[in-house]
Amino acid sequence: MSLPIGCAKRRIAPFVVVAFAFILQGCLAKAAVDVVTAPVRVAGKAVDLATTSQSEADEKRGREIRKREEELGKLKRDYEKQQQDCANGDRRGCEKAQKIYAEMQVLIPSIPVEPEER
Template sequence: MIRKTLLATTLLLPVLSGGCVAKAAFDVVTLPVKAAGKAVDWTTTSQSEADRNYGKKMRKAEEREGAERKQWEKECRQHKRNDCDRYEGYRARD
């Protein structure tokens, strides 16, 4: 009698628990796959990140070019040179 009750309870436990045991087992099995996926996401650069980084790099280069050009023009005016229109300094490029 006790065996039958124990067996019935054991068999009905997953049904009565609403699949919690099955869900927990599924989570344990899929955890390494999810962790590996996160690691790949952290180590790779998406296209939007690459575009954002490239834009940032180009803005800094243009800013550096502007500052250099301004400094060059200032020095040119101070020394009253005739070649002030031929700036051949840094150009922002890839």
């Protein structure tokens, strides 16, 4: 004896609903956790981007010091060249040497002095 199609669907439907409930439980729980923790993760990332760690600050300071040291080295070479021109009687060389020397005097205090090794 066969059952009408409508009756068979009614018997299977509760089982399908229960099966889907178990399957979707994990997905819904994960979605809920993601929704709850998302603001915390976003805020944490914003704080990381907004703050500078001590090592990053040290690296930045080191780069700035090296840049100033390179600039001072360039100025010293130019100064020596202009001093040589001045010694050879070039008046413009004397004027340029004075300007370069003034630039060096402004730059020197911004470069830390390394302790001498003994």
